[in-house]
Amino acid sequence: MEKIKCRIRENSWLAKMAARFMRVQSVAMVLGRTIHLHGASRERFLADTAWMRHEACHIKQYQHLGFFGFLWRYLSEYLRRGYYNNTLEVAARASEEDPDILNNIEIV
Numbered sequence: 015m016e017k018i019k020c021r022i023r024e025n026s027w028l029a030k031m032a033a034r035f036m037r038v039q040s041v042a043m044v045l046g047r048t049i050h051l052h053g054a055s056r057e058r059f060l061a062d063t064a065w066m067r068h069e070a071c072h073i074k075q076y077q078h079l080g081f082f083g084f085l086w087r088y089l090s091e092y093l094r095r096g097y098y099n100n101t102l103e104v105a106a107r108a109s110e111e112d113p114d115i116l117n118n119i120e121i122v
Contacts, residue, residue, distance in 0.1 A: 017120040018047060020073055022059065026050035036097075044072040046081055049121075060121070064110040070119045071109035075102055 023029075026043075029052035033041040040053030042065060049069050051059055059065060076084045084102075091100040109115045 020047040071106040
């Protein structure tokens with residue numbers, strides 16, 4: 015299987031908005047194949063295997079659902095179930111323990 019190339023954007027204004035909305039100090043969020051960070055460095059993110067696995071799951075969800083399909087599903091799940099019970103977040107949290115989730119992800 016071909017590797018999914020993704021990148022990290024530090025000090026992202028989008029992630030900053032998400033952090034304010036969620037009332038947290040640091041956040042990572044995925045849009046397509048880009049991991050947007052706020053309040054955390056690239057090095058801190060890459061040192062946290064569970065966090066990397068979580069975001070890798072979202073990258074694979076984008077690959078499966080498509081860009082707009084993911085956004086639509088995430089928003090509709092969020093409105094119906096909230097953040098914690100959003101099925102895309104439930105799957106991402108479960109993937110934090112999956113050692114194989116990063117196998118075909120390449121962070122450039």
